Amino acid sequence: MVSLVLILFKRMPNKVVHYKSIGQVTFFRNRRSKSMKISIKPDKSVLVSFPIYVTEKEVKTFLSQHETWIIQQQQTIDTKRKRFTEGMVINTKMHTIELHTATYARMDLKSNIIKQYAPEYNSELMQRNIEKLITNVYRVEAHLILPDKLDTLATQYGFKYNNVTIRNNKRNWGSCSSQNNISLNLQLMKLPDHLIDYVLLHELVHTEIKDHSTNFWNRLNQITNNRARQLANEVKKYSTYISCQ
Numbered sequence: 436m437v438s439l440v441l442i443l444f445k446r447m448p449n450k451v452v453h454y455k456s457i458g459q460v461t462f463f464r465n466r467r468s469k470s471m472k473i474s475i476k477p478d479k480s481v482l483v484s485f486p487i488y489v490t491e492k493e494v495k496t497f498l499s500q501h502e503t504w505i506i507q508q509q510q511t512i513d514t515k516r517k518r519f520t521e522g523m524v525i526n527t528k529m530h531t532i533e534l535h536t537a538t539y540a541r542m543d544l545k546s547n548i549i550k551q552y553a554p555e556y557n558s559e560l561m562q563r564n565i566e567k568l569i570t571n572v573y574r575v576e577a578h579l580i581l582p583d584k585l586d587t588l589a590t591q592y593g594f595k596y597n598n599v600t601i602r603n604n605k606r607n608w609g610s611c612s613s614q615n616n617i618s619l620n621l622q623l624m625k626l627p628d629h630l631i632d633y634v635l636l637h638e639l640v641h642t643e644i645k646d647h648s649t650n651f652w653n654r655l656n657q658i659t660n661n662r663a664r665q666l667a668n669e670v671k672k673y674s675t676y677i678s679c680q
Contacts, residue, residue: 457481457505462494471497475508476605477674519556519565528576528624532568542568570603570621577601577621585617585635592658594639605675608634611641622675630673633659633666 452460459480464487471485471494485494519525525532530547537552544550551568553561582599589596596615604610604620611617617638623631636658644651655663 457502457509460498464489473498473501473505475505475512477512478605479509479512481505519562521556525569527569527572528580530572530576532572534565573621573624574601574603576624577619581619581623581631581635584631585619585639588632588635589639592636592639594642596639596642608670608675609638611638611645613645615642617642620675626670626673630666630670633663634670637667 449461449463452462454460461480461482463482463484465484466487468484468486471483471489474482474484476482481498483494483498485497519534521534521536523534525534530549532549532551534556535550535552536554536556538554540553542549542551549568549572551565553564555561556565578601581601585596585599588594596611596617598616600616600618601621602618603622604618607620608623608626609617609619619635619638623634626634637655640651640655640658644654652663659666
């Protein structure tokens with residue numbers, strides 16, 4: 436039986452719960468769902484989506500019944516996870532990150548080359564530190580690249596938007612609000628340039644069409660040489676979580 440540590444919800448619209456055995460679980464009441472579904476994210480957190488008519492008790496029972504399976508999937512992620520190791524070189528859009536060993540931890544920055552030194556890289560703490568370093572590099576690059584790229588594409592194809600923000604979002608690559616404010620994920624920096632353009636165009640089309648109807652995809656096809664679905668499938672091969680590429 437799953438041990439509940441903290442419940443942050445009453446009627447479970449879309450809330451987070453922490454369990455001792457399986458960690459963070461997000462409960463997502465989805466109007467489009469026809470059945471309950473459990474997904475394991477690359478960081479081993481759990482997402483439970485369920486239809487609006489399902490009760491809280493049914494969702495908890497469903498989660499408990501699948502606890503063993505969840506733990507197995509989390510262990511599989513640990514086994515398959517690529518780890519940052521000494522000698523690794525990580526190339527971003529504008530920087531090169533090199534991992535070296537040294538008697539004490541330090542970081543040297545020269546031009547666009549970042550040299551990280553540490554006694555070892557095996558500990559979870561050091562792995563998380565490297566993830567934070569990459570995220571910080573992505574953040575700098577995203578602010579330098581994405582707003583200008585978005586503005587260029589908007590001008591080229593005749594779109595208008597209000598504001599653009601850069602965030603570290605683990606659920607999507609971008610979003611467009613009802614007020615046409617566009618939010619972009621700094622993890623876009625790991626994508627090839629043509630897929631970054633696709634995501635930006637995707638959000639720009641949402642300034643005109645707020646859903647994913649046939650009209651939306653037709654409009655997106657007009658500005659992607661009829662490759663909208665193909666590009667969307669290419670993006671699915673990437674994760675919004677930090678990993679060794």
